[in-house]
Amino acid sequence: MYRPLVITSLSLELVLDFVDGYPIRPSIFHSVYHTMAVSLRQIAIAGVLSLSLFLVFYARVNVSKTAQKADSRIAWKMLSEGVAVWDIGQLPTVIMDLENTVNYQVNSTPSTNAQWAALYPHEGIVRLGSDSKPFLPSMFHQLRCLDIIRLAYVAQEENLTFHDESASWKARDEHYHDHSDAPDVPGVVEDPLARHCLNYLREMLLCRSDLNLESVQAMGPGDPNIHAVSFRRAQTCQDWTVVYDKLSELSEEMG
Known part of the structure; x- marks a missing residue:
């Protein structure tokens, strides 16, 4: 997850080295070159930082999605x-x-x-x-x-039968409605x-x-x-x- 930060830090250093080495010529256009160098430096810093933030956000979103999918069973x-x-x-x-x-x-x-x-x-x-x-x-x-x-x-x-082969479960249930005289025969709850x-x-x-x-x-x-x-x-x-x-x-x- 921290690898994008390392890469962008190296990129920032290389870009700044290039900008710092931009030739500043002692001439009437010295101030123009100086302004351009400063502007390039600022643009480079902003660009690299933006890229860094994007990569970090992208990495975190992907890690979050992967973790969410992996955690669905937990x-x-x-x-x-x-x-x-x-x-x-x-x-x-x-x-x-x-x-x-x-x-x-x-x-x-x-x-x-x-x-x-x-x-x-x-x-x-x-x-x-x-x-x-x-x-x-x-x-x-x-x-x-x-x-x-x-x-x-x-x-x-x-x-199920309780007295004869023709007796149905419904007949047994009606006959022993209060269960007080129900015989000891297998029932549903057995x-x-x-x-x-x-x-x-x-x-x-x-x-x-x-x-x-x-x-x-x-x-x-x-x-x-x-x-x-x-x-x-x-x-x-x-x-x-x-x-x-x-x-x-x-x-x-x-x-």
């Missing part, structure tokens, strides 16, 4: 002991309309599975630091867990990974404690069970697309 920091965050800067906000969708169904089909998998590209793993250490950001962890629970539910919807995900999502929901109020009503005539049925109005959210863009950049760098 964008994480420790908040406290054992607590780290993927540091991609403050996320901008966007308006999100909450509504029903025909996408992200529960059933397991190639198109449905592809939609869910696209929510956590590359399994949601980001590799950070000079040693490309793998991490799973909480956002992708939660989305991945939703998919794991979905697949566990689908698997048992298709295969899958170790699904059980982990169910507990993890529970903890994340409690941790974030969203207190927005939503309207509720009975699920049907005479049904004592009530549930939130009205969707919220459009609300302000963090722009999750920025997170996906950053993950894509990391994946490209990793090849």
Whole structure:
């Protein structure tokens, strides 16, 4: 980074030697020659200094760009002991309309599975630091867990019986609604990974404690069970697309 300074210092010395050696003739034009020599000296100094500043600025900009590109995988920091965050800067906000969708169904089909998998590209793993250490950001962890629970539910919807071969998971759930007399048979939460995900999502929901109020009503005539049925109005959210863009950049760098 300091090499341009050395080169320009040598250049300045050579130019000044030339100017200092400019022949000053004792004649009626002595003052003219003297003025020209002084002017050349000033121009040379200004030119060399300008070139020096340009080269230093150019070198620093290139070093900065190189460092920025090299540091894109080191964008994480420790908040406290054992607590780290993927540091991609403050996320901008966007308006999100909450509504029903025909996408992200529960059933397991190639198109449905592809939609869910696209929510956590590359399994949601980001590799950070000079040693490309793998991490799973909480956002992708939660989305991945939703998919794991979905697949566990689908698997048992298709295969589980509790009294006879005709009993479905829905029938079992309705029969043991309060779970007080539920038999000791495998359920969705008996899958170790699904059980982990169910507990993890529970903890994340409690941790974030969203207190927005939503309207509720009975699920049907005479049904004592009530549930939130009205969707919220459009609300302000963090722009999750920025997170996906950053993950894509990391994946490209990793090849």
